[in-house]
Amino acid sequence: MTWLVTGGAGYIGAHVVRALLDARLEAVVLDDLSSGHERFVPGGVPFVRASILDAVAVDRAVVDHGVTGVIHVAGFKYAGVSVQRPLHTYEQNVTGMITLLEAMQRRGVDRCVFSSSAAVYGAVDVDLVTEGTPKAPASPYGESKLIGEWLLADQEIAAGLRHTSLRYFNVVGSGDPAVYDTSPHNLFPLVFEALIEGRAPRINGIDYPTPDGTCVRDYIHVADLALAHVAAARRLDAGQPLERAYNLGSGEGVSVRQIMDAMAAETGLAFDPEIGPRRPGDPPRIVASGDLAARDLDWRMRHSLAEMVRSAWEARRASVL
Structure with missing residues (x-):
């Protein structure tokens, strides 16, 4: 079985490629390098430099x-x-998803794992987001991801596509x-660049209705995310059943203040964060349940906050040595 990873030269996609290889699955990468880096693609993995909008290149890949x-x-x-x-x-x-699905239908490729978004x-305004939480995207990005999920569902009906969205x-x-x-x-790159x-x-x-006054969010380790993509694949x-969508959530979340404290501890660079006003539209807390994914995709938080920060900092420092 060979899996095409679109965006496989990016931060998330490159981790997915590595997880596929670790699972002894074949991978090929398609990426236009608009935000990815060819050096992120492991040696020996076929790389196609092309846009997802290039129908001819996608079909050829x-x-x-x-x-x-x-x-x-x-x-x-x-x-x-x-x-x-x-x-x-x-x-x-959206157009990119349509181009991809058209190529898949033409060539009889009938399975797709979509890297969607909690956007x-x-x-x-709920304590814990579940897959049944109403969808109300607050940005074109979130809307485009939801439309992508709709397109997959429509192709399931029209062409027998088997799929899931994470x-x-x-x-x-x-x-x-x-x-x-x-x-x-x-956030992590922004903090690292400031410290560097x-x-x-x-x-x-710092005046939100949370335990320490700062926003609480779901943060997950990229390697755990990659494993979930491979489990779905x-x-x-x-031919095993899958839900149409899964939340990959921590169930608890961490605050921005907790992240800053972990940053200082793991980098060894003590600092007092600059305090600014709230950003318009920032809710106090957004945390998702990962129960369905735990049931079907062996989803779990394998890394602590300290490990998330430490691994990110070590990789960032390695990039400038």
Whole structure:
């Protein structure tokens, strides 16, 4: 069985590729390197540099490499930026999904694991997000991910596609020192860059109704996330049933203050965070249950917060040595 990993040169996709190899599954990567890095692709793994929007290239990748399933990670992932660039977001995430599904249908590829997002829920006001929590995306990014899930469901009816979507919030850590998060928008890279440059990281709001006054969020280790993608792929290969969607959540969450404390402890760089005002629209707490994924995908939090920070910091430091 050969799995095409779209976006496989990115932070998350590259970890998925490594997890596939560890499971003795064949992988091929398609990535346009708009945010990924070719050096993240393991040696020996076929790499196709192309956009998910390039129908000819996607079709050729499927045929040339004997692809039997797709793990679709590629996409424009910046929720905040998507508000300013909605058309670009929809082109990458919706038109890209359509292009991919068309190639799959033409070539008889009938299984897909979609790397979706908990952004489909929007700014929820519940203690624990479940798969049944109402979907109310608060950004074009979240909307585009939800549309992607709809397209998969429609293809299930129309063409017999077997699929599942994995929803998650914040992905951190590193499972390989050669791969780290290079996003200019995510919390861990932002904190690391501030520390490297000798600046104090920033906390936006310390007066939320949470135990320490800072926002509480779900943070999961990227290697755990990758294992869940592979578990879903293996169930599809085996013809075993899957839910249409799973939350990959911690069930508890951690606060921004807890993250800052862990950053200081694990980096050895003591600092007092700069305190700023709340960001508009930031809910006090967003945490998801991972019970369904634990039942079907062996999902669990295998890494502590300290391990998440330590692995991410070691990978980031290795990148500049």
